[in-house]
Structures are given as C-alpha cells and as structure tokens.
Amino acid sequence: MPGILQADLTLIDGRLKPGVAVHVGRSGRITKVSEDELATGVMATAVPRPPIDESQPGEFGSPRSRRKVRLRGRILIPGFVNAHSHAFQRLMRGRTEYTVLGQPGTDFWSWRSGMYRVTEQLSPEDLETVSALAYMEMLRAGFTHVCEFHYLHQQPGGGRYADPAELSARMIQAAEFAGIGMTLLRVAYQRGGPNEPASREQRRFIDSDPEAFAKALEATAAHIDTDDRRPQSLGVAAHSVRALDTDWLRELARLAERKQLPLHAHVAEQPREIDQCLVETGKRPMEHLADCGLLSDRFTAVHATHLGTGEAELLGSAGGTACICPTTERNLGDGLPDLGALRAAGAKLAIGTDSHVRIDPFAEIRALEDGERLRTGKRGRLTDHEGLIAPTLFDAGTLGGAATTTHEIGEIREGAMGDLVALEADDPALAGVAASRGSEDALLAAIAVAGHSRLVKDVWVGGRHVVTDGVLLRWQGALEAYNKVAKRIWS
C-alpha cells in the first residue's frame, strides 16, 4: 500500500507550494506528486502520526504506518545530499580548536598530523561505530544521502586485512545501521607527494598498485546492497594530485570510465599542493586532471578553492560538479572558492560536511552565498533566473549533490527516491516570516539564511521513516558505543 505525505508547503522546482501530496510507493520511490489535492479534499483529515518504534525504521505500507499522513505545521523538502564526508573525522570535533601557546599557529598541515594520529588508532569496529554516529547525526540534520570519501583501507602501518574490503564494508554497514543512503567512494592513494614515499601513517591509505585497487573495488562491490529501496552504490576517488602520479590517475580515469562510476577528487584545497603539481607536471591540478582524462559529467572536484585562469571552465565544459565544504574550509583556513567563475563556466555546485566540524546542511548552503559576498564585497551572488537566491542554495544542497552520485535523489518528482525531510514551520527562527499571503519565497529565503538542523522533524530515506518527530532510531545505543571509542582515543 502506498503512503501519501502532505505538508503545509512542499519544495518543488525551487519554490514552496501549498496543497501538494507526495505519494511514495513500495519501491521507495515517489510514484505521484499532485499539486491540488487539498483543494479536492482528498487529504482534508488529519491522521495520527505513526508511533515511534525504537527497534525498526517505519515503512510506508507497514501495519504501524498510515496510508495518508497530513503533516500539519510542516514544510516538506527533498533530503539533502552530503557530497563529501570523511565520517571518522567526527571524532576530531572540538579536539583541534586550540594552539599550544608559544608555538606557531596551526594550519591545514598541522591539523592533518592530528588526523593521522586518530587514523592510527581506529580498529575496524571503531570505524564502524564512529561512522554510524556521524551518519545518524547527518540524518537528524536532514541529509538523506552521503558520498563517503573513504581512504582507510589497510591495517595501521600498512598490513593487509584478509578481506581487502574489510574497512569499506564497515562503512557500508554503518550507513545501513543508521539508515542513510550511501555512495561509497573508494579512494586511490599512492604516495606522500611527488618524490615522497608514504609516511608510516599514510600506509593505511595505500593500495600497492592500480590492479590491487581494482581488485579491492570488486571485493567492495560484493558488500553493496542492491535493494533498490536503499540507495547504495560504489564510486571511486583520486585522493589528490599530490597523492597519485600521472600513471595512477590515468588508470583510475579508465577504470571509472569503463564502469561508469562517479569519480571524485580533492582539487586545489591548499596552495602547497598547486605549487607541487606545477613543479611535477607543469600544470595546475585541474589542468593535470583534465590531461589525465578524469574530467567528465561523472567528475566532482572537492573544494576547488584555489583555481587558476581557465580551470573552472575545464570543469564546467566537462559537465562536472564542484563540491564546496564551507564550514570545513573555513575551519581549516583553506580560503574562499570563486563560485561566480564556477557557475559562469557551467559547473554544478554541491555541498559537503567533509571533516564534520559541524553537520548542518542549512549552514553549508547559506555559506555558499555568504562566502561569495565576503569574497566580492557584493550581495545577491547566487541568483536564479528570477533573481532569487534561496532556490540556488537549496539546489546545491540537493540536486547538485545528486549529480555527484548515480541516484535519482535530491528532488520531489515522480520517479525520484522517497528521500524526504519535514521541517518545523513554527520554529522561532522562521516565526512571522510567512504572516502574509504569498510569502513563500520569503519563507524559503528565511530557511536558507536563518535555518538550522533542528528544524528537521521527520526524515524518510527511500520511503523508510528514519527520524520521527525529531527522534533518531537507535541513537542511545550508538552514542554509548561511540563514547567508548572516543574515550579510548582521547584519554
């Protein structure tokens, strides 16, 4: 039996519309979107909310859910897509926000040293536990899909696990436990830098050669749940031009092309990486990646902070996406990307929470526009065809992220996955904005500039009800397990 959701307002094609009923079928997909059901009285009666069951996510069609759910006081939007995540870095939150007095200030590279100390201590079980909590926090904040840029493959020091997919499988299990959709990007990592072997800490990230990488990818594929209701799939990533030489990059591009996989890479996050690339190849990172055949409409450039002349055009003309991670980029002192150039070049924009210093999609989409204002000294930078800003920001948080995956997610339309988020319309942050008729555009803008993750009340992933009235399934047990790991790592 299909389920029908009807909120006060529903976000479709960048606009909030009243009277929309969203039908989700057993397939987990949206089977119908009707925009005038309120007027015809089909959904005139409020239906009690489904009871909370701590053990199992609710599903449309199950005995405890009701066929029609009237979401009063709610705004229904497509689930956000987190296009860049290193889930284990959730452990570092609040642990790197200091400098040792009398020492030079910290930067990206000193932060990285701290991150390596964490990766050295994580067992497979730890990784699964920490990642599960990060994914649950994402769901609670309104993300329904995550692209996990996964680069931990071996034992500390580089010893091999019996199953080359041991740690990848842990990430998949963590996502399944939490109930979030996942694109697992197995990351290729070869070296510490040009003419620089991997350090001891980096040996955990390394496959010996492209053949070993391809075999490990095959082994990982066996762990992917092919159930269409749980959007889960595989992709690949080049860690960076620093971590892979030209031959490796070319092999990776061929592999992704042959299998038609999403291909992501960190690009131009730090000036040092660009200088090294220029010395090694004579090219800037995006130019070098283009030369090696990585750029296509399946390619996502993560960060794209310090692009030179013509690099945005290379990405845009290939149909690629720039995944901006504003909170992490500010936290690490990376800099501000030129989003105007990327948009003008035709590149799509997506968002990621990367190091998880904070997990809040509203903060990320808002920061796209705010960063452009700070960079240019002007307002109203990321406008749509009518001069509105919020639709562009929500588009980056949803459809832009979807473009970095192979899934039909990020929008409320017939055939898309039932990845949906219901927001509290009466939150103090939004109070009074929609007091007059025809205020839908102002309300959407208010959600963009003043919204926060606690607006999120209900979340469905492929039609499965995974956050109910602000309550996350299985949170308490997951938190207790996480605390044990955090205590051990940091004591």
Ligand SMILES: [Zn+2]
């Ligand atoms: Zn990253």
